[in-house]
Amino acid sequence: MGEKWTKSSVPGQRGRVAVVTGANTGLGYETAKALAERGASVVLAVRDVGKGEQAAARMTGDVTVQALDLTSLDSVQAAAAGLRSRLDRIDLLINNAGVMYTPKQTTRDGFEMQFGTNHLGHFALTGLLLDLMLPVPGSRVVTVSSTGHRIRAAIHFDDLQWERSYSRVAAYGQSKLANLMFTYELQRRLAPHGTTAALAAHPGLSSTELARNSPTAFRLPLTWLAPLITQTPAMGALPTLRAATDPAALGGQYYGPGGRNEIKGHPRLVTSSPQSYEAAVQQRLWAVSEDLTGVRFPIAASGQSPSPSGSATAP
Template sequence: MTSNWTVEDAPDQSGRTAVVTGANSGLGYEATRMLAERGAHVVMAVRSPERGREAAKDVLEAVPDADLTLAKLDLADLESVRRFAEWFEGEFDELHALANNAGVMAIPRRETEQGFEMQFGVNHLGHFALTGHLLDVLRETDGETRVVTQSSGVHESGEMDFSDLMGEDSYDKWGAYGQSKLANLLFAYELQRRLERAGEDDVVSVGCHPGYAATNLQRRGPEMAGSYLRLLGMSLANRALAQSAEMGALPLVYAATAEGVDGGEYVGPTGFRNMRGYPGENESSADSHDEADAHRLWELSEKLTSVAYGI
């Protein structure tokens, strides 16, 4: 494998099906376009069908023979997650890659439909439930299948506050974001351990992160808070420091498709401070490998979502 891995190095994905959450913009859009370019049938799981249709139109302009299906998925509503999974299993017999990509970042405190703090609810619990609902189809698909969960370098500053997971007593938007991104990796690694113990060798779980990539994700927090100065600061930082969304999506596509990726890996940019550059294996924080926290988070997540994996 070359150090400058690009989408052209990805194996042919013809005949394979991938689900990408948050596929209408940013990293999800770029990953959708790349996977379609390599021949995959991509299910674009989006909260807004209207924005999803515009994104699908843009993908088709870039990749005229793209094979796309658009479907509604609101990760802030566990009923929407359940309906999406039921629809998918009714329409598709196979799932080769599940890209748990969608997320919210550093927003004012909000709650999901079920009353969970929004960042923890969307970034972790929504994807935990989605993966659990789709696990059977992943297990029944011939050959190796992958669950790729998008984290962030911010996980390194995250802490699991099990006494106040939902930020009801004290809420810090960046602290909540860091906690949700740490939860993503605790989940990804624990899923891999449980798959291995269950003898499910054909399903692998991989974590990834985009480095510092310029996307709309950075805009939403300042926009929701009505802070023009923060919005301006984010825009200037993106222009000066960030790599493109296309480069930021490469670790996800690498994790989902590249040969030789092992379960339990953490994929990200390999350039300066793992913030930029081509994808490869990174090291995540010691806290992300805390098996006691991972087990506790898993048991709590099953309880909160009412989704039991059975492995």
């Protein structure tokens, strides 16, 4: 398909079922819209059902809505039950929804908002739906991370919920680093099954509502510079779409914009930070995430960790 992978590069998706979280606006909307246009049956998993239905009405194809509030494990459980009651398979699970740079607050279960929403909510949802994917050859879990995983980021096992102090930037970095570590550990566990693959993507700097909670010192310059340094949500969705649908994509790979500093451009294979590949930390985070959510995956730890080179296991 060449270096300039575009929306038209998405293969036909007829007969496939895709669940996209946070799909009523921004990157999620563009991802879901493209999949539906290519023939997939798409479920918009969203917190606001009314807005989700409005988004579905603007799309072409088989598009339905499922209530999902990632800040509540009860809602995640209910959403998974709802999806299981009407779907007999899932080919694509796109963990796209997220929050960024929120003031200090907690989810309904007492988790720091960014870690709880971006990582733990998706961790739980994936675990509850995975058995609908394991029998499906070529199925994929794609989790959306960010270049923010490199900024003041670490997994703070001694204070995961930021109870002693709080930095909205560092907390976001932790959540996005967790997205990648989850992907790599999930791929390690999926590899022996040979049917389902886990991949990650990031959108670069896209003009969406995600940055609305950014500190003023960051938000105002971004507003002025946006036309020069950001790309549209449709372009920002392309790395996710490539990870989800490119036949050449492999489990454990990470896709982002191909331009300078991965800020914008057509999607290509990229690498994440060195610490994101630390298998021992991935495994510890997985165990902690199981304990916090109460969700156990129907797969065991096995195999080798994905490497920064992008070598991985094909779905």
